[in-house]
Amino acid sequence: xxxxxxxxxxxxFLCNWCSYAGADLAGTSRTSYPTSVRxxxxxxSGRVNPQFVLRAFQLGADGVLVAGCHPGDCHYSTxxxxxxxxxxxxxxxxxYLGIDQRRFRLRWISASEGPKxxxxxxxxxxxxRQLGPRDAAAVEAHAE
Amino acid sequence: MKRVGVFLCWCGSNIxxxxxxxxxxxxxxxxxxxxHVEQYKxxxxxxxxxxxxxxxxxxxxxxxxxxxxxxxxxxRTFRRAVGSVGLNPHLMEIANIREQCSxxxxxxxxxxxxxxxxxxxxxxxxxxxxPLEPSYVGIEKRALVVGGGIAGIQAALDIADSGYEVVxxxxxxxxxxxxxxxxKTFPTLDCSSCILTPKMVEAGQDPRIRLLTYAEVESLSxxxxxxxxxxxxxxxxxxxxxxxxxGDCWNKCPYRSPGEFDLxxxxxxxxxxxxxxxxxNKPVLDRATCAYFQKDGKCQVCKxxxxxxxxxxxxxxxxxxERFGAVVVATGFxxxxxxxxxxxGAGQHPDVISSLEFERLVSASxxxxxxxxxxxxxxxxxxxxxxxxxxxxxxxxxxxxxSKVCCMYTAKHAILLxxxxxxxxxxxxxIDVRAAGKNYEEFYRRATVEYGAQYIRGRVSRIYPRGxxxxxxxxxxxxxxxxEVEADLVVLATAVVSRSDAPQVAQKxxxxxxxxxxxxxxHPKLAPVETNTAGIFLAGACQGPKxxxxxxxQAGAAAAKVVxxxxxxxxxxxxxxxxxxxxxxxxxxxxxxxxxYKAIEMEAVTERVGSGQVARRVxxxxxxxxxxxxxxxxACRSGAMNLLGFSNEQVWAEVEALCL
Numbered sequence: 052x053x054x055x056x057x058x059x060x061x062x063x064f065l066c067n068w069c070s071y072a073g074a075d076l077a078g079t080s081r082t083s084y085p086t087s088v089r090x091x092x093x094x095x096s097g098r099v100n101p102q103f104v105l106r107a108f109q110l111g112a113d114g115v116l117v118a119g120c121h122p123g124d125c126h127y128s129t130x131x132x133x134x135x136x137x138x139x140x141x142x143x144x145x146x147y148l149g150i151d152q153r154r155f156r157l158r159w160i161s162a163s164e165g166p167k168x169x170x171x172x173x174x175x176x177x178x179x180r181q182l183g184p185r186d187a188a189a190v191e192a193h194a195e
Numbered sequence: 196m197k198r199v200g201v202f203l204c205w206c207g208s209n210i211x212x213x214x215x216x217x218x219x220x221x222x223x224x225x226x227x228x229x230x231h232v233e234q235y236k237x238x239x240x241x242x243x244x245x246x247x248x249x250x251x252x253x254x255x256x257x258x259x260x261x262x263x264x265x266x267x268x269x270x271r272t273f274r275r276a277v278g279s280v281g282l283n284p285h286l287m288e289i290a291n292i293r294e295q296c297s298x299x300x301x302x303x304x305x306x307x308x309x310x311x312x313x314x315x316x317x318x319x320x321x322x323x324x325x326p327l328e329p330s331y332v333g334i335e336k337r338a339l340v341v342g343g344g345i346a347g348i349q350a351a352l353d354i355a356d357s358g359y360e361v362v363x364x365x366x367x368x369x370x371x372x373x374x375x376x377x378x379k380t381f382p383t384l385d386c387s388s389c390i391l392t393p394k395m396v397e398a399g400q401d402p403r404i405r406l407l408t409y410a411e412v413e414s415l416s417x418x419x420x421x422x423x424x425x426x427x428x429x430x431x432x433x434x435x436x437x438x439x440x441x442g443d444c445w446n447k448c449p450y451r452s453p454g455e456f457d458l459x460x461x462x463x464x465x466x467x468x469x470x471x472x473x474x475x476n477k478p479v480l481d482r483a484t485c486a487y488f489q490k491d492g493k494c495q496v497c498k499x500x501x502x503x504x505x506x507x508x509x510x511x512x513x514x515x516x517e518r519f520g521a522v523v524v525a526t527g528f529x530x531x532x533x534x535x536x537x538x539x540g541a542g543q544h545p546d547v548i549s550s551l552e553f554e555r556l557v558s559a560s561x562x563x564x565x566x567x568x569x570x571x572x573x574x575x576x577x578x579x580x581x582x583x584x585x586x587x588x589x590x591x592x593x594x595x596x597x598s599k600v601c602c603m604y605t606a607k608h609a610i611l612l613x614x615x616x617x618x619x620x621x622x623x624x625x626i627d628v629r630a631a632g633k634n635y636e637e638f639y640r641r642a643t644v645e646y647g648a649q650y651i652r653g654r655v656s657r658i659y660p661r662g663x664x665x666x667x668x669x670x671x672x673x674x675x676x677x678x679e680v681e682a683d684l685v686v687l688a689t690a691v692v693s694r695s696d697a698p699q700v701a702q703k704x705x706x707x708x709x710x711x712x713x714x715x716x717x718h719p720k721l722a723p724v725e726t727n728t729a730g731i732f733l734a735g736a737c738q739g740p741k742x743x744x745x746x747x748x749q750a751g752a753a754a755a756k757v758v759x760x761x762x763x764x765x766x767x768x769x770x771x772x773x774x775x776x777x778x779x780x781x782x783x784x785x786x787x788x789x790x791x792y793k794a795i796e797m798e799a800v801t802e803r804v805g806s807g808q809v810a811r812r813v814x815x816x817x818x819x820x821x822x823x824x825x826x827x828x829x830a831c832r833s834g835a836m837n838l839l840g841f842s843n844e845q846v847w848a849e850v851e852a853l854c855l
Contacts, residue, residue: 062853067267075265078294086305089312089853090295092266093841094771098825103846110854126717127824128707128727128791137829169299 059113059179061088061172064099068126069161070118076165084169085176088116095119096157097130101141104155108145113179114154116171121159131159153178154185197322200231200256201314202247204238204263206293211236213297215307219262222311226318230254239269244276251280258321262290262314283326285770285840290317312853319852323845327770330818334420335520336761339364341412341704344372345391345743346525346735346750348398353754354523355403359761362517363398364426365408369473370395372527373736376456376551378558378565380743381607382638388560392472399474409479413514415704418792418820419730420520420766428513432480433466437505440476442468444497444506452484454562457555460570461562466497466506471560480506521730521757524714525750526700528736531586531593531690538657539585539687545570546665547658547685550581550604557611567615569684572663575616576683580667581605582655583625586690594690594711599740601688602629606639608686609648621648622680624655624669632742651678658685691740705793706731713739724753728792729822732756771840772821773828779835780813786827786836787814794820795827 065071071092077084093099096119104115117138119131138157145152156175160168201223205211220232231254235243238261250256259282261273266289274284290313300306336359340351343365351361363370375395377387398404413425445464454463456470463469465485468478486494487508498506530551534542546569548556559565569576583601586593602625609621628650630636642648655669667680693712694700701708706726707715714737717725724732732753735746760766773786777800787795798815801808814836816827825838837843 060854062850071265072267075267075291075294078265078298081298081301083299083301086300086309089309089316090291091316091846091849091853092291093825093846094838095824095826098829098838098841098846100829100843100846103850106847106850107854110851112854123709126727127822127826129789130791130824130826133789133826133829 057184058085059087059176060111061114061116061175061179062107062112063088063090063116063118063172064093064096064103065090065160066096066098066119066126066131067092067094069120069124070096070158070168072162073118073160073164073168076162077169078165080165082165082169084172087114087176087179088172095125095127095130096134097125097127099134101137101144104141105148108148108150108154108185111185113182113185114156114175116156116158116175118158118160118168118171121161124161150185151182153182197228197258198230198254198256199226199228199258199260199318199321200233200247200250200254201229201260201262201318202238202250203232203234203314204243204261205234205236206264206297207237210263210293210297213301213303213306214292214310215303216310218307219310219314223314223318226315228258228322229318231256238263239272244272247273247276248280251277251282257282257286258324259287260290260314260317260321261287262292262310262317264293265289265291265295285327286321286324288317288321288324290314316849316852319848320845323842323848325839327839329767329770331765331767332418332420332819334761334763334766335422335518336360337362337517337519338521338523338757338761339412339422339424339517339519340523340525342372342525342527342735342737343367343370343398343406343408344525344527344735345374345394346527346737346746347372347523348394349747349750350523350525350734350754350757351398351404352394352401353751354757355401357754357758357761359403359758361404362426362519363404363406364410364412365406366411367469368409368431368479369469369475370398370406370408371470371473374743375470375472376554376558378554378561379607379611381603382632382634384607384610388472392474395472395474406475407515408475412703415522418817420760421819422519422522422730424517424519424522426515426517428515430482430510430512432482432507432510433478434505434507434510435475435477437503438477439503439505440468440478441502443500443502445478447496447500449494449496450484450486457562458549458552460552460555521732521760522704523732523734523750523753523757524700524704524726524737525734525753526694526697526737528691528740529694531692533585533687533689535592536585539582539655539685540658544658544660544665546683547687549687549689550601550608553608553686557608557615565615567612574663574683577616577619578664578680578682579612579619579621579684579686580655580665580680580682581608581621581623581686581688582667583623583688584654584690585687586692587688588626594692596711596740597629598688598691599629600691600742603632603635603638603742605686605688606630606642606648609642610646613646613648621646622667622682623648623650624667625650625652626654627652632744653678691736693737697737704731713737724749724756730760766819768819769823770818771823771838772818773816773823773825773836773838775814775816776835776837777813779833781833781835782812782814783832784814785830785832789826789830791824791826792820792822794822
């Protein structure tokens with residue numbers, strides 16, 4: 052597979068109560084989306100330590116998605132508010148690291164928004180394709 | 196030595212048709228720690244679970260990975276299966292290769308690598324699993340019900356009837372709530388009092404229910420099964436044990452002021468019974484309107500006439516501290532203040548009244564003995580205009596939501612008006628009629644067809660006085676023309692809004708509320724009576740506008756949840772809670788404010804440093820309070836806080852397994 056055709060790899064941190072259930076709903080309604088995403092289930096988007104995100108980028112992930120309940124709907128009342136503030140900062144830090152901010156997305160996806168999850172993955176995959184591999188050398192090394 | 200067994204489920208053909216499971220098995224077998232890989236057609240079935248159990252024993256597995264449907268579906272099933280052969284249930288992980296793989300990636304060529312990745316990730320996590328044990332807490336089998344309207348009464352009765360003690364706290368001097376203020380109820384025209392007061396009496400007489408009227412909950416601490424409440428008993432100035440409710444005091448009291456129960460349409464004495472069927476049927480002395488307290492300290496008429504000597508001017512507020520296992524919150528609603536509509540007279544015209552005021556005028560026990568006399572001059576109104584959605588569905592001045600009950604009670608008002616004043620004519624300005632409910636549409640049709648209520652689709656732009664009547668100017672949007680109706684009385688269906696102090700109540704009791712001040716249910720569909728705080732349940736209009744049948748149903752549901760909790764002797768708490776590594780904890784307390792459950796306390800520890808001892812403070816998680824959200828584990832700067840079941844090491848391993 053050449054670098055251009057290569058499917059980007061997205062690590063998705065989904066909160067158990069909303070976004071993971073939303074992704075499940077995309078499944079039960081057979082809404083197909085690109086095979087780019089691999090999901091890690093966390094109880095709350097507030098559980099996602101920025102270190103996890105940075106580690107994913109460090110190991111060559113093309114994109115990272117953090118998704119949680121809509122503001123006000125957090126199963127734990129306030130978790131996603133912390134997420135929102137925390138990742139505003141993380142995005143600026145990604146700039147500092149030379150990682151394009153567009154590779155990271157924070158999305159609110161409820162348990163009833165299966166189509167939104169699928170759409171998010173489609174959009175993100177398309178954008179990552181256009182951005183190309185994050186670090187061609189790293190990708191080559193990985194291919195070997 | 197980690198020995199991981201991986202079980203791949205075909206889910207009939209749901210997974211096997213879209214994923215090459217042989218290939219997944221082949222690649223999984225190569226992973227470190229994996230000693231056994233097996234496929235089965237239906238792993239969740241009894242023989243499927245047996246396959247897992249047998250393999251655990253045969254291959255001495257100490258970690259299990261199930262690659263099947265979503266963990267939201269069968270996590271419990273497989274935890275139980277694993278636990279039944281002596282393995283800790285939390286040494287099992289699920290790879291979701293159905294909802295998040297085979298069902299969304301139907302092409303085997305592209306889906307199989309996804310499944311391989313997901314299984315590898317689950318194995319990586321499972322390797323980092325540690326045995327987790329739930330903790331157990333006892334349950335105080337007494338319920339606190341806050342609010343003594345129909346919701347609170349129903350919940351209290353249901354809980355008491357199941358054999359448990361209930362304390363029912365009501366802020367007003369009597370229970371009964373809003374329903375006691377209503378005349379008749381739609382769509383059956385049952386008299387509201389006739390169906391409510393027997394329940395009030397029942398609640399008052401049930402030996403398992405303790406009524407605390409004229410009382411408020413000051414604070415609530417603790418957690419499910421073990422709440423501690425401070426309840427303020429406001430000074431009533433009447434000794435309830437001595438008082439017989441004879442009525443001598445309020446008959447002789449010389450001071451009158453507008454009565455709250457009648458919304459100021461009638462008068463009450465300074466010592467009074469809010470309404471004749473009040474429970475307890477004993478008066479309250481309102482110190483703000485009593486001459487003894489406000490003027491000279493002389494009057495004392497009530498005290499002089501009280502034969503049992505129940506009047507106690509010296510009575511003080513009293514604080515009760517009680518323990519409860521569960522709480523039902525049923526604090527009801529308020530009505531939107533139509534004074535904010537300048538075009539409707541800004542609340543200044545006496546003959547522009549709210550629907551609840553109309554209820555009091557129609558009620559046989561109301562200030563006019565059930566004669567619909569208009570407030571300004573006591574005249575019987577011939578032409579009455581009802582205006583719907585006053586405040587409701589009005590984002591500009593009021594609230595955006597529909598208040599749900601107004602269409603139906605306005606139809607009822609039109610019927611009652613015609614029955615009481617046969618020569619009268621009612622006009623109803625409406626946006627649209629919402630009559631969803633059993634027999635509701637039929638009831639609304641009766642109001643129009645049998646009782647001749649004239650419905651005009653459109654909003655009212657202005658109300659102004661002309662002589663002794665009111666001119667209502669609006670638009671008929673069906674005819675597309677301006678309408679002017681001269682009326683003797685205008686009744687506004689004001690929006691159902693949350694109690695003005697609802698946010699403070701929610702904060703005191705510890706659960707969330709929405710932008711309108713209504714209390715938030717844990718899940719809009721699947722947990723409509725739970726709050727996001729375990730052990731606190733909701734009933735009635737405090738959660739959102741509701742009619743009486745819905746309120747009673749919700750109260751019964753809340754009671755069932757309480758009883759379900761009390762049926763247990765101990766409460767097993769989820770073991771996936773936060774845990775502190777004391778050695779790493781710096782005692783900075785950053786974890787404490789981020790915790791939505793106040794589950795983190797500080798404790799003092801002493802450590803040996805060199806030859807001396809050092810005392811310091813470290814965080815400590817109360818596992819009964821912790822819900823396992825993990826917010827603290829991210830806030831912790833030294834990495835001392837971890838979340839069991841989703842530990843830093845586990846998520847880290849998952850990220851690595853995915854990216855490598």
